[in-house]
Amino acid sequence: MTMPWPVRPMMADTGELPADAGRWGLELKWDGVRAIAYVSADGVRASGRKAGDVTARYPELSVLADLLPQHDVVLDGEVVAFEDGRPSFERLQRRMHVQRPDQRLIREVPVRYVVFDLLFLDGHPLYDLPYADRRALLADLDLAATGPVEVPPYLDGGDSAQVKELIEFTREQRLEGVMAKRLDSPYRPGRRVEFWRKVKNFLTREVIVCGWKPGRGRREGGVGSLLLGEYDLKGRLCFVGHVGTGFSDRALDELYEALWPLRRAASPYDEAVPREFARDAQWVEPLLVGDVAYSARTRDGRLRFPSWRGRRDDKDPHEVIREP
Secondary structure (H helix, E strand, C coil): CCCCCCCCCCEEEECCCCCCHHHEEEEECCCCEEEEEEEECCEEEEECCCCCECHHHCHHHHHHHHHCCCCCEEEEEEEECEECCEECHHHHHHHHCCCCCCHHHHHHCCCEEEEEEEEEECCEECCCCCHHHHHHHHHHCCCCCECCEECCCCEECCCHHHHHHHHHHHHHCCCCEEEEEECCCCCCCCCEEEEEEEEECCEEEEEEEEEEEEECHHHECCEEEEEEEEECCCCCEEEEEEECCCCCHHHHHHHHHHHHHHECCCCCCCCCCCHHHHCCCEEEEEEEEEEEEECEECCCCCEECCEEEEECCCCCHHHCECCC
16 A cells, blocks of 8 residues: 555543553653654655645654565654654754754754654555554664653553553643553544543643734834634633743744734734733734643633743644544
Protein backbone atom coordinates (compact mmCIF):
# COMPACT_ATOMS: atom_id res chain seq x y z
CA MET A 1 0.00 0.00 0.00
CA THR A 2 1.19 3.54 -0.76
CA MET A 3 2.37 5.49 2.26
CA PRO A 4 -0.41 7.86 3.42
CA TRP A 5 0.13 11.65 3.30
CA PRO A 6 -0.82 13.62 5.25
CA VAL A 7 -2.10 11.89 8.39
CA ARG A 8 -3.95 13.99 10.93
CA PRO A 9 -2.86 12.95 14.43
CA MET A 10 -5.31 11.32 16.83
CA MET A 11 -6.10 13.47 19.87
CA ALA A 12 -6.82 12.68 23.50
CA ASP A 13 -9.55 13.66 25.93
CA THR A 14 -8.67 15.28 29.27
CA GLY A 15 -9.54 13.29 32.37
CA GLU A 16 -8.42 11.40 35.46
CA LEU A 17 -6.29 8.29 35.78
CA PRO A 18 -8.49 5.35 34.71
CA ALA A 19 -9.87 3.08 37.42
CA ASP A 20 -9.10 -0.03 35.35
CA ALA A 21 -5.41 0.97 35.12
CA GLY A 22 -4.29 -2.54 34.14
CA ARG A 23 -5.83 -2.04 30.69
CA TRP A 24 -3.84 1.13 30.03
CA GLY A 25 -0.28 2.19 29.27
CA LEU A 26 1.16 5.42 30.69
CA GLU A 27 3.59 7.81 29.02
CA LEU A 28 4.99 11.18 30.01
CA LYS A 29 3.05 14.07 28.49
CA TRP A 30 5.55 15.97 26.36
CA ASP A 31 5.12 19.75 26.33
CA GLY A 32 5.91 20.26 22.66
CA VAL A 33 4.30 20.36 19.24
CA ARG A 34 2.83 17.32 17.45
CA ALA A 35 4.52 16.06 14.29
CA ILE A 36 3.91 13.09 11.99
CA ALA A 37 7.12 11.91 10.26
CA TYR A 38 7.15 10.03 6.93
CA VAL A 39 10.35 8.12 6.19
CA SER A 40 11.10 6.40 2.87
CA ALA A 41 13.81 6.01 0.27
CA ASP A 42 12.84 9.49 -0.96
CA GLY A 43 13.83 11.04 2.38
CA VAL A 44 11.92 12.44 5.36
CA ARG A 45 8.84 14.64 5.38
CA ALA A 46 6.85 15.92 8.35
CA SER A 47 3.35 17.30 8.85
CA GLY A 48 1.78 19.08 11.80
CA ARG A 49 -1.49 18.81 13.63
CA LYS A 50 -3.35 20.65 10.86
CA ALA A 51 -1.70 18.40 8.22
CA GLY A 52 0.48 21.21 6.84
CA ASP A 53 4.05 20.47 5.72
CA VAL A 54 6.52 21.36 8.52
CA THR A 55 9.56 19.51 7.12
CA ALA A 56 11.69 22.65 6.74
CA ARG A 57 10.97 23.81 10.31
CA TYR A 58 12.62 20.81 11.92
CA PRO A 59 15.63 19.67 9.85
CA GLU A 60 16.74 17.50 12.81
CA LEU A 61 14.14 14.94 11.66
CA SER A 62 16.17 14.23 8.52
CA VAL A 63 18.34 11.87 10.61
CA LEU A 64 15.46 9.37 10.44
CA ALA A 65 16.47 8.51 6.86
CA ASP A 66 19.83 7.26 8.12
CA LEU A 67 18.31 5.44 11.10
CA LEU A 68 15.70 3.58 9.00
CA PRO A 69 17.39 2.96 5.63
CA GLN A 70 15.52 -0.30 4.96
CA HIS A 71 12.04 0.81 5.97
CA ASP A 72 9.07 2.90 4.86
CA VAL A 73 7.40 4.17 8.04
CA VAL A 74 5.00 6.78 9.39
CA LEU A 75 5.73 7.85 12.97
CA ASP A 76 3.69 9.88 15.42
CA GLY A 77 5.49 11.97 18.01
CA GLU A 78 6.22 15.34 19.55
CA VAL A 79 8.93 17.88 18.72
CA VAL A 80 10.31 19.03 22.07
CA ALA A 81 12.86 21.62 23.19
CA PHE A 82 14.53 20.87 26.52
CA GLU A 83 15.90 23.20 29.18
CA ASP A 84 17.64 21.88 32.30
CA GLY A 85 16.51 18.40 31.32
CA ARG A 86 12.80 19.29 31.17
CA PRO A 87 10.55 20.05 28.18
CA SER A 88 10.25 23.82 27.74
CA PHE A 89 7.32 25.04 25.68
CA GLU A 90 8.59 28.59 26.15
CA ARG A 91 11.94 27.71 24.60
CA LEU A 92 10.25 25.85 21.75
CA GLN A 93 8.46 29.09 20.82
CA ARG A 94 11.70 30.28 19.22
CA ARG A 95 11.49 27.40 16.72
CA MET A 96 7.75 26.91 16.23
CA HIS A 97 7.18 29.99 14.09
CA VAL A 98 10.37 29.89 11.98
CA GLN A 99 9.77 28.30 8.59
CA ARG A 100 13.45 27.71 7.77
CA PRO A 101 15.72 28.05 10.83
CA ASP A 102 19.37 28.92 10.20
CA GLN A 103 22.23 26.95 11.72
CA ARG A 104 22.69 29.45 14.53
CA LEU A 105 19.09 29.04 15.73
CA ILE A 106 19.33 25.25 15.40
CA ARG A 107 22.43 25.28 17.63
CA GLU A 108 20.86 27.66 20.16
CA VAL A 109 17.52 25.83 20.33
CA PRO A 110 18.01 22.17 19.39
CA VAL A 111 14.91 19.99 19.36
CA ARG A 112 14.32 16.28 19.85
CA TYR A 113 11.70 14.16 18.17
CA VAL A 114 10.01 12.07 20.86
CA VAL A 115 8.29 9.16 19.06
CA PHE A 116 5.37 7.35 20.69
CA ASP A 117 3.48 5.57 17.90
CA LEU A 118 3.96 3.73 14.61
CA LEU A 119 1.19 4.15 12.01
CA PHE A 120 2.61 2.56 8.86
CA LEU A 121 5.37 0.00 8.28
CA ASP A 122 6.70 -1.25 4.94
CA GLY A 123 3.47 -1.12 2.98
CA HIS A 124 1.14 -1.97 5.85
CA PRO A 125 -1.13 0.56 7.64
CA LEU A 126 -1.25 -0.19 11.37
CA TYR A 127 -4.29 1.87 12.40
CA ASP A 128 -6.34 -1.15 13.47
CA LEU A 129 -3.59 -2.83 15.47
CA PRO A 130 -3.82 -2.40 19.27
CA TYR A 131 -1.63 0.29 20.81
CA ALA A 132 0.49 -2.34 22.62
CA ASP A 133 1.25 -4.11 19.32
CA ARG A 134 2.12 -0.86 17.56
CA ARG A 135 4.49 0.01 20.41
CA ALA A 136 6.14 -3.42 20.16
CA LEU A 137 6.78 -2.89 16.43
CA LEU A 138 8.11 0.59 17.17
CA ALA A 139 10.53 -0.86 19.74
CA ASP A 140 11.78 -3.35 17.12
CA LEU A 141 12.92 -0.42 14.95
CA ASP A 142 15.56 0.31 17.64
CA LEU A 143 15.34 4.11 17.54
CA ALA A 144 15.61 4.70 21.28
CA ALA A 145 17.83 7.67 22.23
CA THR A 146 19.55 7.93 18.84
CA GLY A 147 20.79 11.47 18.19
CA PRO A 148 17.85 13.89 18.09
CA VAL A 149 15.33 11.00 18.13
CA GLU A 150 13.97 9.35 21.26
CA VAL A 151 11.45 6.54 21.84
CA PRO A 152 10.66 6.48 25.57
CA PRO A 153 9.02 3.27 26.84
CA TYR A 154 5.51 3.26 28.24
CA LEU A 155 4.60 2.00 31.71
CA ASP A 156 2.07 -0.78 32.26
CA GLY A 157 -0.68 0.80 34.33
CA GLY A 158 -1.24 -2.45 36.23
CA ASP A 159 1.82 -1.83 38.42
CA SER A 160 0.28 0.54 40.98
CA ALA A 161 3.57 1.20 42.79
CA GLN A 162 5.32 2.27 39.58
CA VAL A 163 2.30 4.36 38.53
CA LYS A 164 2.43 6.22 41.87
CA GLU A 165 6.18 6.75 41.44
CA LEU A 166 5.68 8.09 37.91
CA ILE A 167 2.98 10.56 38.99
CA GLU A 168 5.10 11.79 41.90
CA PHE A 169 8.08 12.21 39.57
CA THR A 170 6.09 14.37 37.12
CA ARG A 171 4.89 16.59 39.98
CA GLU A 172 8.33 16.95 41.53
CA GLN A 173 9.80 17.87 38.14
CA ARG A 174 6.89 20.23 37.38
CA LEU A 175 6.06 18.28 34.23
CA GLU A 176 2.67 18.72 32.59
CA GLY A 177 1.43 15.23 33.45
CA VAL A 178 0.99 11.83 31.80
CA MET A 179 -0.86 10.29 28.87
CA ALA A 180 -2.96 7.20 29.55
CA LYS A 181 -3.55 5.05 26.46
CA ARG A 182 -5.67 1.93 26.45
CA LEU A 183 -3.52 -1.04 25.48
CA ASP A 184 -6.10 -2.41 23.02
CA SER A 185 -6.87 0.94 21.38
CA PRO A 186 -6.69 1.44 17.59
CA TYR A 187 -5.48 4.65 15.93
CA ARG A 188 -8.14 6.91 14.45
CA PRO A 189 -6.52 9.78 12.47
CA GLY A 190 -7.96 13.23 13.10
CA ARG A 191 -10.36 12.13 15.86
CA ARG A 192 -10.45 13.00 19.55
CA VAL A 193 -10.97 9.73 21.40
CA GLU A 194 -11.79 8.62 24.91
CA PHE A 195 -9.29 5.75 24.87
CA TRP A 196 -6.38 8.24 24.96
CA ARG A 197 -6.51 10.47 28.03
CA LYS A 198 -4.49 13.51 29.17
CA VAL A 199 -3.97 13.46 32.95
CA LYS A 200 -2.58 16.88 33.87
CA ASN A 201 -0.67 18.08 36.92
CA PHE A 202 -1.56 21.70 36.21
CA LEU A 203 -4.24 23.28 34.09
CA THR A 204 -3.45 24.45 30.59
CA ARG A 205 -5.61 25.02 27.55
CA GLU A 206 -5.73 26.61 24.14
CA VAL A 207 -7.50 29.96 23.79
CA ILE A 208 -8.43 32.19 20.87
CA VAL A 209 -7.08 35.73 20.83
CA CYS A 210 -10.05 38.02 20.14
CA GLY A 211 -8.46 41.39 20.86
CA TRP A 212 -6.01 43.30 22.99
CA LYS A 213 -5.97 46.08 25.54
CA PRO A 214 -3.41 48.86 24.95
CA GLY A 215 -0.26 48.73 27.06
CA ARG A 216 0.76 51.27 29.65
CA GLY A 217 4.12 52.28 31.04
CA ARG A 218 6.88 50.41 29.25
CA ARG A 219 4.22 48.56 27.20
CA GLU A 220 2.69 51.82 25.94
CA GLY A 221 2.06 51.73 22.20
CA GLY A 222 1.83 47.95 22.13
CA VAL A 223 -0.09 45.05 23.65
CA GLY A 224 -0.91 45.33 27.34
CA SER A 225 -3.09 42.24 27.69
CA LEU A 226 -4.96 39.84 25.42
CA LEU A 227 -8.71 39.22 25.39
CA LEU A 228 -9.39 35.49 25.20
CA GLY A 229 -12.16 33.32 23.83
CA GLU A 230 -13.29 29.76 23.15
CA TYR A 231 -16.25 28.18 21.39
CA ASP A 232 -18.99 26.60 23.49
CA LEU A 233 -20.71 23.36 22.53
CA LYS A 234 -23.27 25.34 20.47
CA GLY A 235 -20.57 26.97 18.36
CA ARG A 236 -20.77 30.42 20.01
CA LEU A 237 -17.55 32.35 20.60
CA CYS A 238 -17.46 33.14 24.32
CA PHE A 239 -15.32 35.47 26.41
CA VAL A 240 -13.14 33.61 28.94
CA GLY A 241 -11.06 36.44 30.39
CA HIS A 242 -7.84 38.27 29.66
CA VAL A 243 -4.16 37.57 30.20
CA GLY A 244 -1.45 40.12 30.94
CA THR A 245 1.34 38.00 32.41
CA GLY A 246 3.82 35.44 31.10
CA PHE A 247 5.01 37.55 28.14
CA SER A 248 8.58 38.28 27.20
CA ASP A 249 9.27 41.57 25.41
CA ARG A 250 9.98 39.58 22.26
CA ALA A 251 6.65 37.73 22.52
CA LEU A 252 4.76 41.02 22.89
CA ASP A 253 6.45 42.46 19.81
CA GLU A 254 5.67 39.33 17.79
CA LEU A 255 2.04 39.32 18.95
CA TYR A 256 1.58 42.96 18.01
CA GLU A 257 3.01 42.26 14.54
CA ALA A 258 0.74 39.22 14.09
CA LEU A 259 -2.43 40.88 15.41
CA TRP A 260 -2.18 44.27 13.67
CA PRO A 261 -3.32 42.96 10.25
CA LEU A 262 -6.27 41.15 11.91
CA ARG A 263 -7.91 44.30 13.34
CA ARG A 264 -11.68 44.71 13.02
CA ALA A 265 -14.15 47.36 14.15
CA ALA A 266 -16.58 45.22 16.16
CA SER A 267 -16.21 42.57 18.81
CA PRO A 268 -15.99 39.02 17.39
CA TYR A 269 -17.71 37.50 20.43
CA ASP A 270 -21.25 36.13 20.25
CA GLU A 271 -21.98 37.62 23.68
CA ALA A 272 -21.53 40.94 25.46
CA VAL A 273 -18.10 41.50 26.96
CA PRO A 274 -17.95 43.17 30.40
CA ARG A 275 -17.44 46.91 30.07
CA GLU A 276 -14.11 46.98 31.91
CA PHE A 277 -12.64 44.66 29.29
CA ALA A 278 -14.40 46.12 26.23
CA ARG A 279 -13.34 49.69 27.03
CA ASP A 280 -10.46 50.76 24.72
CA ALA A 281 -10.19 47.23 23.32
CA GLN A 282 -8.77 46.66 19.86
CA TRP A 283 -10.73 43.76 18.39
CA VAL A 284 -9.24 41.27 15.93
CA GLU A 285 -10.47 38.44 13.75
CA PRO A 286 -10.48 35.31 15.95
CA LEU A 287 -7.78 33.44 14.03
CA LEU A 288 -4.77 33.32 16.35
CA VAL A 289 -4.58 30.53 18.95
CA GLY A 290 -2.47 30.63 22.09
CA ASP A 291 -1.77 28.49 25.12
CA VAL A 292 -2.28 29.56 28.74
CA ALA A 293 -1.82 28.07 32.19
CA TYR A 294 -4.46 28.93 34.80
CA SER A 295 -5.50 28.04 38.34
CA ALA A 296 -9.23 27.30 37.94
CA ARG A 297 -12.45 28.39 36.25
CA THR A 298 -15.09 30.62 37.77
CA ARG A 299 -18.75 29.61 37.69
CA ASP A 300 -19.30 31.72 34.58
CA GLY A 301 -16.43 29.98 32.76
CA ARG A 302 -13.70 32.61 33.16
CA LEU A 303 -10.09 31.51 33.59
CA ARG A 304 -8.59 32.49 36.95
CA PHE A 305 -5.05 33.88 37.01
CA PRO A 306 -4.13 32.89 33.43
CA SER A 307 -0.50 33.15 32.32
CA TRP A 308 0.55 33.21 28.67
CA ARG A 309 2.64 30.23 27.48
CA GLY A 310 2.88 30.97 23.79
CA ARG A 311 1.25 30.89 20.37
CA ARG A 312 -0.07 27.69 18.82
CA ASP A 313 0.11 28.06 15.05
CA ASP A 314 -0.54 24.32 14.80
CA LYS A 315 -4.05 24.67 16.24
CA ASP A 316 -7.24 25.59 14.35
CA PRO A 317 -9.33 28.15 16.29
CA HIS A 318 -12.51 26.16 15.61
CA GLU A 319 -10.97 23.28 17.57
CA VAL A 320 -10.76 25.46 20.71
CA ILE A 321 -13.97 24.21 22.29
CA ARG A 322 -14.88 24.33 25.98
CA GLU A 323 -14.27 20.95 27.54
CA PRO A 324 -17.22 19.51 29.47
